[in-house]
Amino acid sequence: MKRKNNKKRFIKLKIIITMIILFLLSGIGVMAVTTKVNSINITLADGYEMTVLTSKTKVSEILKENNILVKKDERVTPNEDKDVTDGDTIKITNKSKQEIEVAKVSESGIETTLDELLQAYDTIVEKIEVEEEEIPFETVKKDITTGSGETKNKVIQEGENGLKKITYKVKYQNNTEIERNKLSEEVIREPVDKIVQVSSKVVATRERTSSRKSSNSSVGVFKVTAYCSCPLCCGKYASGYTSSGSRATAGRTVAASSRFSFGTKLLINGKQYVVEDRGSAIVGNRIDIYMDSHSQALAWGVKYLPVQVQK
Numbered sequence: 430m431k432r433k434n435n436k437k438r439f440i441k442l443k444i445i446i447t448m449i450i451l452f453l454l455s456g457i458g459v460m461a462v463t464t465k466v467n468s469i470n471i472t473l474a475d476g477y478e479m480t481v482l483t484s485k486t487k488v489s490e491i492l493k494e495n496n497i498l499v500k501k502d503e504r505v506t507p508n509e510d511k512d513v514t515d516g517d518t519i520k521i522t523n524k525s526k527q528e529i530e531v532a533k534v535s536e537s538g539i540e541t542t543l544d545e546l547l548q549a550y551d552t553i554v555e556k557i558e559v560e561e562e563e564i565p566f567e568t569v570k571k572d573i574t575t576g577s578g579e580t581k582n583k584v585i586q587e588g589e590n591g592l593k594k595i596t597y598k599v600k601y602q603n604n605t606e607i608e609r610n611k612l613s614e615e616v617i618r619e620p621v622d623k624i625v626q627v628s629s630k631v632v633a634t635r636e637r638t639s640s641r642k643s644s645n646s647s648v649g650v651f652k653v654t655a656y657c658s659c660p661l662c663c664g665k666y667a668s669g670y671t672s673s674g675s676r677a678t679a680g681r682t683v684a685a686s687s688r689f690s691f692g693t694k695l696l697i698n699g700k701q702y703v704v705e706d707r708g709s710a711i712v713g714n715r716i717d718i719y720m721d722s723h724s725q726a727l728a729w730g731v732k733y734l735p736v737q738v739q740k
């Protein structure tokens with residue numbers, strides 16, 4: 430009896446131990462789930478896509494684990510020191526040519542940090558835009574000095590603005606235009622000259638009146654943007670000097686088309702600026718205002734403002 434009892438107790442103990450072991454095993458099972466294996470997508474610069482299973486979370490470690498080397502002219506998104514989780518994608522892309530040039534400029538000592546510039550590149554979108562622009566008509570005076578005694582100006586033909594279609598390639602960064610290049614221009618409608626018949630007497634009176642009355646003449650509504658001396662705005666040859674040779678100065682320097690000679694004083698939004706610069710994208714009714722920093726230029730955005738020439 431005693432022995433049998435012992436045996437019974439031993440079996441009980443065995444069951445208890447087994448249960449404890451099972452319990453521990455299930456605990457390990459739970460632990461294994463918390464340090465689970467993530468599925469990460471990796472896209473290589475050449476477009477090759479793969480999905481890897483890894484227990485690592487840091488981008489650099491995952492790349493190393495899969496023997497993926499990031500070349501100097503490639504960029505990893507998210508950054509190599511960042512963590513990713515299940516279902517995330519690590520993207521390796523080629524830096525654009527311009528980015529590499531910017532990087533070179535940075536290495537040679539321009540103050541903007543590369544990170545800042547690369548970040549700025551993240552959201553650049555290029556669009557083709559077609560805009561219609563008016564071609565202002567000209568006023569032609571037909572002089573009739575003889576006879577009639579007519580003292581009033583007589584309009585023989587009303588002027589009519591022409592219209593042209595301009596195709597631009599526009600770069601946007603965070604929905605703010607940062608670069609505009611004209612691709613083509615097509616005249617849809619030629620302007621019609623305004624023809625005014627005047628007597629010389631009337632011409633003389635008018636000239637006197639107008640010179641007394643106003644010293645400014647409106648040249649129309651312009652698309653006014655802003656720029657700074659950084660490589661993003663001025664390319665790799667950014668120097669801080671204008672096309673006219675002066676040092677670009679905030680509050681004074683503007684870039685305008687060759688319609689305005691250097692030194693022309695422009696009133697924009699009631700403030701006086703001086704035409705000192707040109708730009709490949711600054712054509713037609715466009716003006717670019719020089720500012721001290723890129724963030725200020727971005728903050729300005731795009732404005733449509735009436736512009737006057739100050740005489």
Ligand SMILES: [Zn+2]
Nearest residue numbers: 657659662723
């Ligand atoms: Zn800039």
